[in-house]
Amino acid sequence: MRIGLFTDTYPPFINGVSTSVCMLKRALEKLGHTVYIVTVNPDAMKYKYDKEERIIRMAGIPVKIYDYRLTGAMSIRAFNEIKKWKLDVIHSHTEFGVGSFARICANQLNIPLVHTYHTMYEDYVHYITHGYFNNSSKEIVKYLSLFYCDKTVTELIVPTKKTYALFKDKYKVERNIHIVPTGIEIERFYTENVNENDVKKLRKELNLKKQDFVVGYVGRIAEEKSIDVLLKAVEKAYQKNKNIKLIVVGDGPDLESLKKLSKKLHIEKITTFTGKVPWEKVPIYYKLFDIFVTASTTETQGLTVIEAMAASILPVCINDESFLNVVIDGLNGRIFKDLEECSQIILELSNHPNKVKTIASQARRNAEKYSAKYYAESVLDVYKYALENQKGRFGWVSKLYKKVVKKK
Numbered sequence: 001m002r003i004g005l006f007t008d009t010y011p012p013f014i015n016g017v018s019t020s021v022c023m024l025k026r027a028l029e030k031l032g033h034t035v036y037i038v039t040v041n042p043d044a045m046k047y048k049y050d051k052e053e054r055i056i057r058m059a060g061i062p063v064k065i066y067d068y069r070l071t072g073a074m075s076i077r078a079f080n081e082i083k084k085w086k087l088d089v090i091h092s093h094t095e096f097g098v099g100s101f102a103r104i105c106a107n108q109l110n111i112p113l114v115h116t117y118h119t120m121y122e123d124y125v126h127y128i129t130h131g132y133f134n135n136s137s138k139e140i141v142k143y144l145s146l147f148y149c150d151k152t153v154t155e156l157i158v159p160t161k162k163t164y165a166l167f168k169d170k171y172k173v174e175r176n177i178h179i180v181p182t183g184i185e186i187e188r189f190y191t192e193n194v195n196e197n198d199v200k201k202l203r204k205e206l207n208l209k210k211q212d213f214v215v216g217y218v219g220r221i222a223e224e225k226s227i228d229v230l231l232k233a234v235e236k237a238y239q240k241n242k243n244i245k246l247i248v249v250g251d252g253p254d255l256e257s258l259k260k261l262s263k264k265l266h267i268e269k270i271t272t273f274t275g276k277v278p279w280e281k282v283p284i285y286y287k288l289f290d291i292f293v294t295a296s297t298t299e300t301q302g303l304t305v306i307e308a309m310a311a312s313i314l315p316v317c318i319n320d321e322s323f324l325n326v327v328i329d330g331l332n333g334r335i336f337k338d339l340e341e342c343s344q345i346i347l348e349l350s351n352h353p354n355k356v357k358t359i360a361s362q363a364r365r366n367a368e369k370y371s372a373k374y375y376a377e378s379v380l381d382v383y384k385y386a387l388e389n390q391k392g393r394f395g396w397v398s399k400l401y402k403k404v405v406k407k408k
Contacts, residue, residue: 001033001383002086004111006102007093008071010039010055014279015220016303017118020182021093027183027376036085038078038098040071047077056081058098071097074104087111089383093118095148103152112154112386114379116180117163118300146171155386157379159301162321178382181325182301183375186367189283189310199287206272208288212245213350216289216313218282218304219296221252221273226318228261229295229339235265236343241350244270249285251276286311290356291349294318295342302326309333309367314360316345326370332363 005025009018025035034054041048041057048057056078060071082105091114092102099115106113149156149167156175158164159182167173187193208214215234219225227248238244246267248258255273262268277285286292292308292315299322305315306326315333317323327333334349336342349356 001088001380002036003028003033003383004036004038004082004085004087004090004102004105005093006038006090006098006105008040008060008096008098009094010037011279013042016182017093019279020118020184020303023183023185023372024376024379026185027372028380030373031376031380033380036082036087038082038101040098047075049078049081058101060097071101074101079105079108083109089114089386091116091379091383092153099148103148106154110390112383112390113152114155114157114382114386115149115153116157116159116182117149117167118159118182146173149173154389155382157382160322160325162325163300165321178385180375180378180382181370182303183370183372184303184306184310185372186306186310186370189286189307190364191287191312194283194287194311198281198284202284203288206247206288208245209243211243213241213243213353214245214247214288214290215346216247216249216285216292216308217294218249218285218292218307219294221248221250221255221258223254224296224298225252225254226295226297227254227258229318229342230293231258231261231265231267231271233293233295233339233342233346234271235267236340237347237350238267238270240347244346244350246271247274247285247288248272249274249277249282282307283311286313289313290353291316291346293342293346294323295339296320297322299323305333306367306370309363310370312360312364314349314356314363316342316349318342326366328366330359332359332366334359 005021007017007021009015011018011022025037028035037055039057040060045059047059058071058075058078090102090106090111092099093116103113155178157178157180159180161179164177164179167177217227217230221227234244234246259273262271286308292313294302294305295318297318297320302322305317305323308315315327317327317333317335319335319337327335329335334345336345
């Protein structure tokens with residue numbers, strides 16, 4: 001099968017979507033398929049086509065939200081190249097920019113369009129409105145989500161029941177929706193695949209002692225991730241166990257404000273903010289953690305939780321549906337309802353290392369079902385369904401054309 005993946009973000013830009021698209025490309029290729037990428041040029045406002053890697057990078061302008069760039073809805077140069085690819089299916093991973101271009105290509109070339117809804121946009125409108133007109137902005141987001149995800153695609157994929165409920169219960173969408181949890185390349189996080197010398201070196205650099213109990217977080221450093229809850233929970237637990245340390249891995253707009261909060265809470269000496277970490281070094285940081293904690297309620301799935309589990313790290317997550325599909329309290333992780341309970345769980349686990357090891361080993365086993373291969377195979381099933389659906393939708397045109405040709 002010849003597949004086109006359309007995305008606004010792709011390496012070297014790193015976030016959850018770019019990582020999952022890159023992983024999907026490799027997994028599909030391992031299964032014998034030919035995969036092309038259409039994305040944004042992260043470095044310059046110009047078109048670039050890497051024929052060997054099969055990647056088109058379209059010109060895009062910075063939008064001042066992280067490092068995102070936004071493309072126009074049409075590129076004649078890119079469209080003419082895509083026509084030569086003879087794609088069987090187009091899979092878009094964004095609603096805007098490159099996503100709009102995907103819809104134009106699918107329509108003009110009569111190719112089925114599969115779309116994955118990655119982002120709960122209602123949780124991100126504050127970056128645009130800065131607190132003004134939030135309610136009306138959410139209505140606009142709802143309208144655009146319905147337009148892009150309901151009216152313009154052949155098949156729709158969502159990663160969790162939480163996102164499924166958004167469309168079915170809140171947006172009242174009647175169309176067919178496929179729940180396909182996003183996979184990760186779990187093998188790169190396995191303990192046996194991480195160089196122990198690299199881990200020891202990093203522990204030394206961060207001045208971590210053998211008796212330290214390390215609480216970790218990996219992800220974007222932003223308001224919607226509720227990292228302030230993590231800092232406050234650690235502060236409470238630290239009062240009763242002085243061996244607790246905190247490592248926050250990642251970069252984002254809230255980094256400086258969280259550093260100030262750590263000083264206000266008097267935990268700056270036990271807290272390390274790493275800033276941006278190269279993609280290939282992230283597994284090393286996971287190996288420093290005893291537990292991984294997240295209080296974010298804005299995830300569609302929470303891939304870093306699965307990464308932690310694959311690294312044999314016990315995940316501690318807030319009671320949100322995006323995590324409840326993955327983490328079973330007491331079996332492969334822990335679930336908390338508020339800051340106070342989060343602090344209690346951190347303290348409890350810090351005092352019972354054997355319990356941490358038992359739950360973490362189960363977490364590793366449960367992470368295996370989120371492998372890249374399983375994800376790619378599930379997505380392929382949707383592609384096949386979309387191709388059949390497309391034939392059903394346009395088959396009458398083909399029959400009519402054949403009748404006209406025979407008459408002539």
